[in-house]
Amino acid sequence: MPLDYNHLTPSEAVAIQKELRQQLDLSPLQKEITTIGGADISFNKYSTTVYAGIVVLQFPSLQVVETKAVVDITEFPYIPGLLAFREVPALSKAWEALTTKPDVLVLDGHGIAHPRRMGIATHFGLVMQTPTIGCAKSVLAGKYTDPHKEPGSYTDLIHHNEVIAKVLRTKRNVKPVFVSPGNLISMQQSLDIILQCVRKYRIPEPTRFAHNFVNEERRKYMSEVGK
């Protein structure tokens, strides 16, 4: 049965995070990576309709092999620290619809770089029992010093004396991105994989493609129907 977090109160959501967290496994992924996925959500401001999508790419060539999108309704609001309760249900449906489950999935948001180590990538990885990586565009928790300006340089994002993410400069003269493991993968592997996914833009290809894809789906759906 599909996930339904719609009628949860924030404190109930936090309780679920603390429960799920006990199953977290950040040991190195043994399997060789042949495919990688990118997941994202798009929606119209003030609307509860969300468009969730996942793009599967060949790795390391990054050629797209499959795309899947679903339209869903989300009642849960955006609350910093509880993003997963708003987006994971819809993303799970897109995941189930995939013909090819990627070896690892990159989500638009944090993995363990979260106040309770339960960012959206970690949450999704625990619920779906699959390897995930979080790649966020801004920080939610922790402190860091700016990485050098050379592409590929990085520093540590630290929270309560723990390294919770790598602050990575993907391109010259752009803000860094925050890479952290979600579940079933290590911090070092997460960083290595994301580095191999950087091409011409600041955002690594998996999430960049997913972002473009869900936006296209949203506009297409709005013109076909009217909502």
Added chain:
DNA sequence: GCGACAG
């Protein structure tokens, strides 16, 4: 109590 705060 005050400030911060993924998408």
Added chain:
DNA sequence: ATCTTGTCGC
């Protein structure tokens, strides 16, 4: 996140 064209800067 989303609404949006041109434009300043490396």
